[in-house]
Amino acid sequence: MGFDMQFGSPFPALKIREREPRNEGRVATKTRILAATEKLFVIHGFDATSLRAITTEAGVNLAAVNYHFGSKEELFALVLTHRLDSLSLERVRLLDALEAKGFDAEYTVEQLIAAMFLPALQLARNPERGGADFLKFLGRAYADPSPFVRELLADRYAAQDTRFVQAFAKALPELAAQDLSMRLHFMLDAISSTLASEDARKLMAALAATSNDSVEEDAAVLAHLGPFLAGSLRAKVNQPSQQRAIRAVLAFV
């Protein structure tokens, strides 16, 4: 479940042989492969997940991957875009809605942060679209070192990233472009590697547990995440306190 047959390839280049699965007794081979791929990708990443491991996990023949998907890369491209496209769409939708309604002048940064992270929290709560492992999946995807994965993400979601960067720039006009760029870099890298780490996700689960309504849970997580991230984005450079602290430490060098 989760996966099903509506896997129309989003890549023109990735057109695969289409056909209605005809056996009813067991889940279609393609679906089993996709599910196994997602499961093993979360654990091991792209490079370390072999086609033999996938086909064994799925209980299908090794050649089935190349037959149904063409290649390992095409298979993983489908798995990645299937999950991440909905995340991206939802993020942009929230950003659109906020821009249409007009930001709350005082809390623009907090609203942008909420628009960035609420969709992931929601997807993690929807078993059909990722479930609890969705955050793990997301972290893996953005932390994966394989050039193939990195280029796929960069190419496919660059436009969305740009829109958020521009929105943050507008909300923080006093911050130099250099500093904003560095801080957003930090923020996004932190999010993704944190999502990939087991204990950090446990922490977030613990925070969520302070409420019992599911919408309230998301709000609880954001109430802890948001100020932390907003605080970092709003901080002013060259504070005297920082200057003094640096001098004190430099004295020991």
Place this chain on the structure above:
Amino acid sequence: MGFDMQFGSPFPALKIREREPRNEGRVATKTRILAATEKLFVIHGFDATSLRAITTEAGVNLAAVNYHFGSKEELFALVLTHRLDSLSLERVRLLDALEAKGFDAEYTVEQLIAAMFLPALQLARNPERGGADFLKFLGRAYADPSPFVRELLADRYAAQDTRFVQAFAKALPELAAQDLSMRLHFMLDAISSTLASEDARKLMAALAATSNDSVEEDAAVLAHLGPFLAGSLRAKVNQPSQQRAIRAVLAFV
């Protein structure tokens, strides 16, 4: 250069055959291998750096690695600890000095941040001990997905990490342990993945260029990094502004 023969293995288990290199005409084979390993590790990471690539880069025979170092893992363990041990020592030394002198009550967080990051900036300025590529090396090491690298770092530098966590906890008594833990997680993950990324390091170089004294350069970088990190650590949870921002965004869901 940089590397030389004082490669006494820090691991009892990793004792390698010791011997004074006897050929003078060219750099000793062991040294060439170590240098090539470091160079390729920075570019490709542990898994994707093959022994054949290393020995080709070093201009030595393929079997030389197993002959001189025993295995690929033992070779990389030497390269990693060689660089990271000095960083760790210097960090702890600064922390000791600060604790001995007594922290500046008002700026403890800033001082701790400086103690964490100054050593890396210094090493990056010392050609003998890493040079400009040291930050790249550091980022790679902490972002590397290989279980071998992750366990090596966790086992070897856990004690140092704990000391810093405790110092931060003391400096931020009003912050719940959960939140502090999450924020430090974010902070360290952000630092390492940022160091590994090309454009983020360019940004830091640009910041450093605003001064010409080399000590001043480090201070300049810290003046931009510090407030950003301190701001994130000091932020208070459950701010009304954050709560309102979350409500506004949740309305669109």
Place this chain on the structure above:
DNA sequence: GAACGATTCAAACAATTGTTTGATTTTGCA
């Protein structure tokens, strides 16, 4: 039920990996 395409399967392929072997060369010391 014959025929045909879609699917599955075991097997092999070519390429790459870390490691080992055994002969050969180089080196330092007697």
Place this chain on the structure above:
DNA sequence: TGCAAAATCAAACAATTGTTTGAATCGTTC
């Protein structure tokens, strides 16, 4: 100079990788 240890070398090894092949099987349709 002679000799033994150390170092280098080409070659092979065993294991793993993604991919391809060609025959066997399955399902549908005529």
